[in-house]
Amino acid sequence: MDSPDDQRKPGLVQRRRQKIADEIARNRRGEYRVPTWVLAVALGVFLAAWIGLIVFS
Template structure:
């Protein structure tokens, strides 16, 4: 019985190919890019729980209170 010929980049069943450092790093980069794309899609959809103006107002009040404590506290 003969063994079927394999392509050079194919591996027998049950044997995992070794991944190089570059392959691992490239996979991480691709996953990170996909997460960023998903976050951008979500942000563009506008499904925010708190409006931006509310966050900006809270930040401004926090900074003003901090400055008040520094100069008059």
């Protein structure tokens, strides 16, 4: 018979660790994804260059 502790959902720390472990496993298999912050920085640089081109031309 399962105790109440066995039926509990994994905590935040366990879920986060599993998510990180899954991401590392995906990366080792070659399934790379570009992080959101990299896309946000690229968009910011593009917009700044575009606005700079408009303002300074």
